[in-house]
Amino acid sequence: MRGLFTPITKIRRQVFTEVAKYAFERDLEQSDFNYFYESSYRIIPGEVATYRDSVFKERAIIRERIRLALGLPIRPSITHQPFTQGMAECATTEKKLDMPLVNVIPFACEACPTDRVQVSDNCRKCLAHPCTTVCPVNAVSIGKHAAIIDQDKCIKCGRCIEACPYQAILRFGRPCAQACGAKAIESDDLGRAKINQDKCVSCGLCIVACPFAAIADKSEIFQLITAIRSGETVFAAVAPSFVGQFGPLATPGKIVSGIKALGITRVIEVGWGADVGSLHEAEEFLRDVPEHKPFLGTSCCTSWALFARKTQPTLAHCIAQTHTPMVASAQKIKAEHPGAKVVFIGPCVAKKLEALDDEVRPYVDYVITFEELMGLFSAKQIELSDLPETDLATQASRDGRNYAVAGGVAQAVVNVIKASGHEQDVPVTRADTLFECRKMLALAKAGKLNGHLLEGMACPGGCVGGPGTLSQIPRAATAVKAFAQDSPYQTAGDNTLEALAP
Amino acid sequence: MGVIHVEVCAGTHCTMMGAMNIMDAIHSLEELQQEMDNPCDIEVKAVPCMNLCRDEVHGPFVRVEGQLITHAESESVMAAIMDRCK
Ligand code: SF4
Numbered sequence A: 001m002r003g004l005f006t007p008i009t010k011i012r013r014q015v016f017t018e019v020a021k022y023a024f025e026r027d028l029e030q031s032d033f034n035y036f037y038e039s040s041y042r043i044i045p046g047e048v049a050t051y052r053d054s055v056f057k058e059r060a061i062i063r064e065r066i067r068l069a070l071g072l073p074i075r076p077s078i079t080h081q082p083f084t085q086g087m088a089e090c091a092t093t094e095k096k097l098d099m100p101l102v103n104v105i106p107f108a109c110e111a112c113p114t115d116r117v118q119v120s121d122n123c124r125k126c127l128a129h130p131c132t133t134v135c136p137v138n139a140v141s142i143g144k145h146a147a148i149i150d151q152d153k154c155i156k157c158g159r160c161i162e163a164c165p166y167q168a169i170l171r172f173g174r175p176c177a178q179a180c181g182a183k184a185i186e187s188d189d190l191g192r193a194k195i196n197q198d199k200c201v202s203c204g205l206c207i208v209a210c211p212f213a214a215i216a217d218k219s220e221i222f223q224l225i226t227a228i229r230s231g232e233t234v235f236a237a238v239a240p241s242f243v244g245q246f247g248p249l250a251t252p253g254k255i256v257s258g259i260k261a262l263g264i265t266r267v268i269e270v271g272w273g274a275d276v277g278s279l280h281e282a283e284e285f286l287r288d289v290p291e292h293k294p295f296l297g298t299s300c301c302t303s304w305a306l307f308a309r310k311t312q313p314t315l316a317h318c319i320a321q322t323h324t325p326m327v328a329s330a331q332k333i334k335a336e337h338p339g340a341k342v343v344f345i346g347p348c349v350a351k352k353l354e355a356l357d358d359e360v361r362p363y364v365d366y367v368i369t370f371e372e373l374m375g376l377f378s379a380k381q382i383e384l385s386d387l388p389e390t391d392l393a394t395q396a397s398r399d400g401r402n403y404a405v406a407g408g409v410a411q412a413v414v415n416v417i418k419a420s421g422h423e424q425d426v427p428v429t430r431a432d433t434l435f436e437c438r439k440m441l442a443l444a445k446a447g448k449l450n451g452h453l454l455e456g457m458a459c460p461g462g463c464v465g466g467p468g469t470l471s472q473i474p475r476a477a478t479a480v481k482a483f484a485q486d487s488p489y490q491t492a493g494d495n496t497l498e499a500l501a502p
Numbered sequence B: 001m002g003v004i005h006v007e008v009c010a011g012t013h014c015t016m017m018g019a020m021n022i023m024d025a026i027h028s029l030e031e032l033q034q035e036m037d038n039p040c041d042i043e044v045k046a047v048p049c050m051n052l053c054r055d056e057v058h059g060p061f062v063r064v065e066g067q068l069i070t071h072a073e074s075e076s077v078m079a080a081i082m083d084r085c086k
């Protein structure tokens, strides 16, 4: 549940911590994966089920979550497969991640109704019962205790909901499907949620929406920690939304120190790559719009860009060809330090998908989320507030840092265009969440946004609303903006973009 | 009526276990208080690790007027504050 700390949040973080702890402490020569079996008992102790019908089921779900956290697929429910299968191969510094990234754990899914109008016990079986009178398909009848809706007849017009004087009738659907702007949630033969992988763009929003914690993504924390422990030089590239994610006392400088305390060599602001991106996108805009492309869509949000290309293939060329800030930053790191491994740390699940792309693979070795990073801090007992500030010898401009908040990307590009002496105003249209993006694309297709710069963001409020975040959106947005003001460079064009600091 | 002092541990362990969400819940009370007949002032402070998380883990930890709440959750902390606001 977004913005709230629920038992689900707790379980998810406990799983990350368990996996990270083992990865940090294990004997590199001789693994004992029974540890993870025990993890399910540590996370769900006792004999009495807390959340579901049985502890055995609760633990079984934890075990599949652990497999996902190790980068492994969940096991089929109908054939036997050892829990530890594949774990030995996971203990590597190689990339293990594979599609599908976002997974429904089928037996954890409660098969919520897809869309239903239902009478609640607020119904007083009143004499007037306007619900029956307004129903156009005669689906409402009055039962012994309350009104009853014939689900086969109901066409979900909502008239009875409006008519009821007691607000006794409600309409509800699946939280996962309601969060999915790509309309990728379908049903399996048992009525459980199933993700249509052709439609899924790995935005990860269903993961935070499901109240039964039935959906989880795969992680690379195990491989990352293995790399650190094997003595690899690891560079961390942190997304602009990192500010404010780890509590009010964890200043940006302390977060950097914390990441280094994990054994990571250097920490780079991905805002640097955002500046590179702004310059490119401004150039693309000035060069191609409107001569070659009616409009230009930003490309930094992987889910949005993929969604636009998938759902409107004829407009695919209008999405900027610019590399995402993650890739631009990683390329720079690899150019300066060819032997180093790069981990991108961000709010985003879709960046995990992007890093599987053949063109991106050589630059980005691992992608983890802020929430996963928190698991690493916890496993290593790193107390951020105790650490000194590591100076982030500035890498990103104010505008690059503001990429994290919806509206920031377009603003950054517009500022570059303005600075280039371009006279006319550039009209901007923006959308966050794929539901809004879908509408924006429809307008674009209808020719209503010609000459515009389109900013698309899959997550509500931009990256600060990503599924891998810890902080509430408004709090995070405020922190990001304050940090942006601290940069000595205003726009991308002001950034010297020379060697990476610090 | 008076000032209610609340300290929320913002150390790593407590933050991971939801301290920031508890802070948000407390801030939500400030708004609620303004609508009440007898509003009281709530003073929230994020404090560094209280060093209570080292052995057995019972966080997040919150102090309301000095009194320690273990396994703190939004609901228990809000109730403790509202109790003192009567
Ligand atoms: S919200 Fe969760 S439990 Fe409900 S259908 Fe979706 S995946 Fe299943």
Ligand code: FES
Pocket (backbone or CB within 6 Å): B009, B010, B011, B012, B013, B014, B015, B048, B049, B050, B051, B052, B053, B054, B059, B060, B061
């Ligand atoms: S982090 Fe709260 S007591 Fe240590």
